Amino acid sequence: MKPDAIAFARRFDGVSGSAIREIFKMIAKPGMISFAGGNPALSALPDQTAAEMARKVLEENGKAILQYGATEGYPPLLESLKSYVQAQLGCEIPAVLPVTGSTQAMDLLCKALINPGDVILLENPSFLGNMQCMHLYEARLVPVESDENGLMPAKLEEAIQKYHPKMLYTIPTFQNPTGRTLALERREPIARLAARYGMVVAEDDPYRDLRYTGEPLPSIKSFDKEGWVVFLGSFSKIISPGLRVGYMAGDPLILRKCTIGKQSSDVHTANLTQAIVDQFLRRGLLPEHISSICASYKAQMDAMLDELASFPEGTRYTRPEGGLFIWAELPAGLDAKELLDKAVERHVAYVPGTHFFVDGGHENTLRLNFSASTLEQIHQGITTLRGLVEESIR
């Protein structure tokens, strides 16, 4: 018998892999201008600093770093991370767990909480990577209505009463894929609803430091008196995604369950990558590094918005205050998936918006990333896209 006779687990029914990861492979040819990923600019990746740090920590504490570590985290990072997170969120954090990228945080939270059929509420569109995670736990994904100020608390309460969800998954700041930010006055009500109805909130906030205009907003977590909000943090956008270090912060009981789940996911996150992040925190390098990233990304976003302004009538797009993405809606009738094939022929890529919706549809939408391209590439790539759109509506 050959393995093509294998019956794979039911959790894979309907899951065919991340559209982004597939597009990545399609566009891995030289000369491609990619607005597809959520990659930091290469210039934002601190390679020489990391080289010096890696050597230092291995020379000085290499035996402990190369030995098995605790599932609970590398002790020096645990220490620096706790003060960092408390300062970031402006509130007491009873427990923190370093994880192998914040993707693992979502995986562990689903592992801890989700039985097949359990409802997870979420924005629609939302981050497709974590939607795939929810599908693999056989959750039922139920969208909650949002507007340009994010999730609407009244609609959220209706959905809670109707669906008795186990969890709300939300990206409150510079949302992926829309770039929208949850308004200040909606944040406390969400924390209150969570406690009233006994619903865990996964507050996924990897872009919060990438703010180019406007004032920083308090996290939903900072309004959480009872412990229902679990904050998912990441160093992928502000240090390096290749290191795979993120964290979850919140209630010790929930984090304990996630820790037990992590024992059989990967035992612990690599000590070396945790030690490098610890060095960044301990040396206080992040504020300056982040300002320099933000200066470039703002210029890149502005360049992209400028180019979008001359798209044909009927095109709409978000104007985010930060983050990595602009969300665009092409004139009705256009199909961003069909357009992608032609765009890739002309060496430009993006992610069709349909992949970010719980039930697909919305074929005329697309997500555009500006962080991974130079100003030159943005002008050239968006000009190419504009040409394609103009051709298509003729």
Added chain:
Amino acid sequence: MKPDAIAFARRFDGVSGSAIREIFKMIAKPGMISFAGGNPALSALPDQTAAEMARKVLEENGKAILQYGATEGYPPLLESLKSYVQAQLGCEIPAVLPVTGSTQAMDLLCKALINPGDVILLENPSFLGNMQCMHLYEARLVPVESDENGLMPAKLEEAIQKYHPKMLYTIPTFQNPTGRTLALERREPIARLAARYGMVVAEDDPYRDLRYTGEPLPSIKSFDKEGWVVFLGSFSKIISPGLRVGYMAGDPLILRKCTIGKQSSDVHTANLTQAIVDQFLRRGLLPEHISSICASYKAQMDAMLDELASFPEGTRYTRPEGGLFIWAELPAGLDAKELLDKAVERHVAYVPGTHFFVDGGHENTLRLNFSASTLEQIHQGITTLRGLVEESIR
């Protein structure tokens, strides 16, 4: 409402966390002699080499290493790993997937294959970390009879006919916890049974290079004509467990499903730790490093066996040809779990054998690790244990 009202997912019913990881915390006090873990000796951890490598790869290829990588693996490692694995296993390997420690390989294989209630056959006792993984996928664990030469193919076939398992989980070489090795003449029959009945074999072989006497045996994988055997490999015991790099090798269809599963587990394994392992392979450092480790571990194992020889009558223990563990059975009536409390008071630790059995029991057994202790510590620690056993049977 407080989060202590949370209903966690059913997969955690009866799962309270790894006994080993709990014992680790209990014994994290100075002066403790630990035979509990499966840790490499500190002297076996190449900290200065790793420091040089980490700096070099980050200086030379740091942008790619710090950027998002492919779920399929860091390209240079994929290349060196494939030749390494083929040389190791002595057969063509159609596909290989680097993972975040071989613990993740087991997790991904269960994710790909196991529906709640599916049967996994395994040795009894077996590795408790991976048993916890199987429990979290709500598999039904069914032991297959083994003797001092490992799994018995006739018993395996009976179990296959009776239980229609999805998977066999086996540690064929210097098994954890018993130290036993699957005899040569049993290896091909197991591969044949897998293909005849359509059952995946997870061949978990992290200790195969740690051989102190006798001849290396071909892997079960090398007898696999159809692709049902997935080989789980690890660099934890021969380079470093703290780096969290392992791999799975086998059928492309199965590995593809695991890759999709990995997208939402951790996106990809950290590029930096993959790059360090690549350097070890590429520079051909492993053979010499492994001989030097083996020379020490053999002396440590021999010292432990010497000390065990003078234990009270009724004590039995395995005499492995390699690996990290000796498995001991104390005189009937003794309880290794009760004894552990007294042992820890006297600064000696081990893992009670009961934790490694599917249904517990076997209270008079224990697992002893010799790799993480010096000869001095082995003499002193086992002498302490002997004293305790002698007191207990008086």
